[in-house]
Amino acid sequence: MSETLLKVHAVETYYGNIRALAGxxxxxxxxxxxxxxxxxxxxKSTLMMTICGSPQARTGTITFDGQxxxxxxxxxxxxxxxxxxxxxxxxxxxxxxYENLQMGASLDKLKHFDEDVEKIYTLFPRLxxxxxxxxxxxxxxxxxxxxxxxxxxxxxxxxxxxxxSLGLAPLIVKQIFDAIKVLNKEQGLTVFLVEQNAFxxxxxxxxxxxxxxxxxxxxxxxxxxxxxxxxxAAYLEGxxx
Amino acid sequence: MATxxxxxxxAAGNLxxxxxxxxxxxxxxxxxxxxxxxxxxxTQNIRNELVLNQRWGLLAIFVAVAAVGRFLGVLYLQPWIxxxxxxxxxxxxxxxxxxxxxxxxxxxxxxxxVLMPPVVVSLVGVQGSLKWVDNFGIQILIYVMxxxxxxxVVGLAGLLDLGYVAFYAVGxxxxxxxxxxxxxxxxxxxxxxxxxAAFWGMILGFPVLRLKGDYLAIVTLAFGEIIxxxxxxxxxxxxxxxxxxxxxxxxxxxxxxxxxxxxxxFAKVFGLPMSSAYYKIFLFxxxxxxxxxxxxxxxxxxxxxxxxxxxxxxxxxxxxRSLGINTVTTKLTAFATGAMFGGFAGSFFAVRQGFVSPExxxxxxxxxxxxxxxxxxxxxxxxxxxxxxxxxxxxxLLREMTFLKAIFGPDFTPxxxxxxxxxxxxxxxxxxxxxxxxxxxxxxxxLHERKAVSGSFTKEGHG
Numbered sequence: 001m002s003e004t005l006l007k008v009h010a011v012e013t014y015y016g017n018i019r020a021l022a023g024x025x026x027x028x029x030x031x032x033x034x035x036x037x038x039x040x041x042x043x044k045s046t047l048m049m050t051i052c053g054s055p056q057a058r059t060g061t062i063t064f065d066g067q068x069x070x071x072x073x074x075x076x077x078x079x080x081x082x083x084x085x086x087x088x089x090x091x092x093x094x095x096x097x098y099e100n101l102q103m104g105a106s107l108d109k110l111k112h113f114d115e116d117v118e119k120i121y122t123l124f125p126r127l128x129x130x131x132x133x134x135x136x137x138x139x140x141x142x143x144x145x146x147x148x149x150x151x152x153x154x155x156x157x158x159x160x161x162x163x164x165s166l167g168l169a170p171l172i173v174k175q176i177f178d179a180i181k182v183l184n185k186e187q188g189l190t191v192f193l194v195e196q197n198a199f200x201x202x203x204x205x206x207x208x209x210x211x212x213x214x215x216x217x218x219x220x221x222x223x224x225x226x227x228x229x230x231x232x233a234a235y236l237e238g239x240x241x
Numbered sequence: 242m243a244t245x246x247x248x249x250x251x252a253a254g255n256l257x258x259x260x261x262x263x264x265x266x267x268x269x270x271x272x273x274x275x276x277x278x279x280x281x282x283x284t285q286n287i288r289n290e291l292v293l294n295q296r297w298g299l300l301a302i303f304v305a306v307a308a309v310g311r312f313l314g315v316l317y318l319q320p321w322i323x324x325x326x327x328x329x330x331x332x333x334x335x336x337x338x339x340x341x342x343x344x345x346x347x348x349x350x351x352x353x354x355v356l357m358p359p360v361v362v363s364l365v366g367v368q369g370s371l372k373w374v375d376n377f378g379i380q381i382l383i384y385v386m387x388x389x390x391x392x393x394v395v396g397l398a399g400l401l402d403l404g405y406v407a408f409y410a411v412g413x414x415x416x417x418x419x420x421x422x423x424x425x426x427x428x429x430x431x432x433x434x435x436x437x438a439a440f441w442g443m444i445l446g447f448p449v450l451r452l453k454g455d456y457l458a459i460v461t462l463a464f465g466e467i468i469x470x471x472x473x474x475x476x477x478x479x480x481x482x483x484x485x486x487x488x489x490x491x492x493x494x495x496x497x498x499x500x501x502x503x504x505x506x507f508a509k510v511f512g513l514p515m516s517s518a519y520y521k522i523f524l525f526x527x528x529x530x531x532x533x534x535x536x537x538x539x540x541x542x543x544x545x546x547x548x549x550x551x552x553x554x555x556x557x558x559x560x561x562r563s564l565g566i567n568t569v570t571t572k573l574t575a576f577a578t579g580a581m582f583g584g585f586a587g588s589f590f591a592v593r594q595g596f597v598s599p600e601x602x603x604x605x606x607x608x609x610x611x612x613x614x615x616x617x618x619x620x621x622x623x624x625x626x627x628x629x630x631x632x633x634x635x636x637x638l639l640r641e642m643t644f645l646k647a648i649f650g651p652d653f654t655p656x657x658x659x660x661x662x663x664x665x666x667x668x669x670x671x672x673x674x675x676x677x678x679x680x681x682x683x684x685x686x687x688l689h690e691r692k693a694v695s696g697s698f699t700k701e702g703h704g
Contacts, residue, residue: 052563078565090560092553096684103553106546107565132684154565 004063005030005158005190006051011060013043013050020046022214023060028158028192033184035193035201035222037235038211044194045087047211048162051192052084053077065157079107083156087163087194089147093136097127100135100146104153112155120149123179141172148176152183158190159183165197173197177204198235202226210235256316264312271307272300279303347623354378354529358522367518375521376637379528379593383586385629386532388613389622390582393539395611396619397548398575399555401458403607404445404465408438408580410472410602412587417485417597418478427491427592431585438584439577441468446576450569453558465607472599484598491592493523524593531589535582536622542578551575552620552682612663616670618677628677632663 006028013021020043028034038044050057053074062070069077078084083104092100101120105113121128124145130138135146144164151159161180165173177200183189195201202208202222210218210231218225225231280300286292342349357378361370391405415434419425425433449460472479479485492498497507499520507523508515542548550571553561561568591597613632617625636659670677 054559054562073567074562075565075567078563084563086559086563090557090563092556092560094556094682095552099549099684103549103564106549109546150564 003030004028005065006192007061007063008047008051009061009063011047011050011057011062013046013055014058015046015055020214021050021057024211024214024216026209026216028190030190031184031188032206033180033191033193033204035195035205035208036211037195037198037201037208037225037231039234040196042211043214044211045162046214048084048087048160048192048194051077051160052082078154081154081157082160083151083154083158084160085144085147085151085162085164087166089143091135091138091143091146091150094134096132096134097138097146098131100150101127101131101153104150107154113153116153116155120152123152123182124149141168141176144168144172144176145179148179156189158192161191161193163194163196165195165200173200180204198231199226202231256320260312260315263315264308267311268304268308271304275300275303350626351533354382355526358525362518362522367514367516371518371521374518374525376640377634378525379521380637381630381633382525382528382532383590383593384610384613384633385626386528386535386586386589387583387610388617388625388629389532389535389539390579390586391610392579392614392620392622392625393542393551393582394575394579395614396621396625397539397543397555398551398572400572400575401454401461402576402579403458403462403604403611404468405461405579405583405610406602406604406607407445407465407468408442408583409587409590409606410468410599411438411441411580412584412589413591413597413601414472414479414485414587415584416588416591417488420489421485424489426495427489427588428494431588434588435581435584438587439581442576442578442580442583443573445580446573450572462604462607465602465604469599469602469604472602479599482599484596484600486596488591488595488597490520490595491524491527499523524589528586528589528593531585535585538578538582539622547571547574609663612667616667616677618674618679620682621677621679624677624679627679632666635659635662635666 004027006026008024008026011021011024012019024043024047026034026036026047036044036047046055049055051062051069053069053072053076057070060070061068064077064080064082067080069080069082072080092103095103098117101117102110102113105111105116121131126142127145127149130142135143138146144166148159148161148164164176164180168176180191180193181204184191193201193205202225205222208220208222208225209216210225218228218231220228226236280296282294282296284292284294358370358374361373365373387405387409390408391402394400394402394405412434415437416427416430419430419433420427445461445464449457452460473481475481490499493507496505497510498505499507501515507513507519513519539548543552550561550566551574553564553566554568554571554575558568561571590601594601609632613628614625616632617623617628639655639659639662642655
């Protein structure tokens, strides 16, 4: 449980001349759920995308499973089993749910497909009901489930989730977060989560980071951060109903 | 009750008045537009003087057509469309079971195409079959094949390619030059032309990898023009605008030849009367086989990882990368595969014409092929084949319409209007079926039960 899987060290990322990340250090250990919370524009999604290599970090290093991935292209990072459910879900709208899941398993040339797809369907029974339907016709929550399911089809060592709760009803958010918890508990999946919904994210997480203006300003266990008055003031009070 | 009758009567009266008014305005606009273009004509007389002809009668016809057309449109067509729309909204997509013909359309079409030459020969004789087999059959099938090839690039991978004709040209010139200089036969050069075209596809692919949409379209357009200009200006090799003539004919795998003097001439061996029709019938089967090969490969590829990757790439490039798909190689293979079929079609074109020149590879050809792909419904093989038949067959039919000369005078050449009709057809199809004849994408993975969800419900872009 203590071995480091992902280590982001002193990473700076620029969009043109604008510095979006100003020296970020983040660590995710094997088997953990780690969440990154922060306001709009803090650089959360940029960090997520930098880990995936698009855009690449200008300085600093990103190490995954003992390998330096800072300069690898996105698809090679994905081949190391870093699966991502990107911001805005980005499912393939004209392909069916089933085909979307197949695309997720394309790394292994569909070798474990039949076995894995059943697991996804047990996790998200809604996807089974909708398997012949086109991705674009799904509801937002179903699309999020599909996005996570597609990422899981790659048998990832690390699952990156970018705002899985975005625009979803609280009940669906709970379903999805429960599913993440199950994945972590039962399969030991390591999850790195970027969230606006700080309360739900921190409650679920082993550890958390708070990001402000491209810097990590606070870190600690999920419980600590939930109890921290600053965090409460900035992200929780008023947001919790 | 009285009030309602009154209001409908009133509405009908209003409609007629509106139709009259709009018809009048349309006539006015048409008069303004066509007064100089149609009403007056300048020609040279025998003494080389400029003469102004007045064509008031023709102008009157134009104005009348516009006015009456608008009048009828407002009075009848628009209410009819509105009522249909209302009717369609009321009936919620009742999926009628598809008939036998629709279900087996492609099989029936293939059988019909295979049987077409013998049937035509038996109906109109060997010589009479030329027109149907060559002008219609081969011509349409070339475009079907080209459009299917381009479909891989545009329809599946979603890369807008406006210079597809370049690969057609590469294929045609490969065959023309290599057969003349080295004497290789068609069957050796056919695959070679495909490989060369695929190679050029990769060369085009590299610089445009980072481009998307409009930008990609412009660069590919330029690429098509570059190839054409090279063909025109590299006169030592390509003989420029004169083109390359007397390109050797293809043989039936070297067994029978179609050269008139040859000992193994097809007609001679079988004791048939000499006719060029046999060669055309042979070519018909060659292009049919090539087109079917294109379709088969496309269908197979769509179910393989690479074809899936193409389709995924069209939908969302970023998602593709995050799933570990190498978008660079995926794009390059799409360009190369599409170009390869363009090259096949090109070498077939060269062998059929016996003559190639840069004239045949202008931008208009790319535009027509792309139009066929878009009209047919991107990605749909059947839709594209139907679109090619309608578009190419339609323009061929125009040549047949000599009776129109009786109406418009002996100078009237209907094929000059083909672009006009082409454009009109595109507008009509795009209005009625914005996704092409066959707009919905067929899933490649089938499950036990198939739930049909119309493609029109699916929003493109990010879900």
